[in-house]
Amino acid sequence: MPPDYEEAARIDGANQFKLLVHVIVPLLRGPIAIVAAFAFIDYWNAFLWPLIIITDPAKAPLQLGLSMFSGERGTDWGPLMAACSVAVAFSLIIVILMQRQLSRGMNIGGFGGR
Template sequence: MLPQEVLVVPLFIMMNQLGLVDSYVALIIPFAFTAFGTFLLRQFFLTIPIEYEEAAIIDGASRFRTLWSVLLPQLAAPISVLGVFSFVGYYNSYLWPLIIINSQELATVPLGLSMFTGEHGTQWSLMMAASTIAIIPSLIIVAVLQRQLIKGVALGGFGGR
């Protein structure tokens, strides 16, 4: 629920103590599970009738088996929507990678784009070409998951038990 700017200093201290500064793990783990994802999936879980759970429990399924075999297959669209939103949001993140990454080998796309700006000006032609190439992964993901995205957005996440 807090903006990323508020969490940067405590997260950096924690990553530094764990020895994860300048690693991909430090880029991924802190923002992999967010309040937005929790609330989005909660709303979709509320649209699933409770009778599915009751039937699975009557058939002898455990809580984990009910979650894994009955509920999660119905949530393929919402999970793909959350995955795309998270990927696009963090693929374009600038602040956290700027703070946690020290080497050029691990630099993310936004950090790489900022390298086209220097003391002698900005190399606009190179920056625009690199920006165009940087869009390609997001376009591929949206194109591949288009059917799931449309289904997930159409479901809307509204409902209740």
């Protein structure tokens, strides 16, 4: 974010809270959306940490449950693909709903706000 915006708000008499709420957050809404979407998708797709920590299969997250479709008798492909579709759907919905903010955040981050 260019420091000129902060200077202009200070000259207009904005305190630290007004500067944050009315200047910084609206300008950085796109990059914040990028970080939030990537963090959600990263935690949603976590596999190794739940595999290490969770001992009760009833409390396993969806991604850990996907590995339970493969066993000693082979893989049950139909239910596995249905569960994979559900696992991907939430990430896809987040990206579709936040598409405008994500594209704005990519443009600001990739080109320096130009």
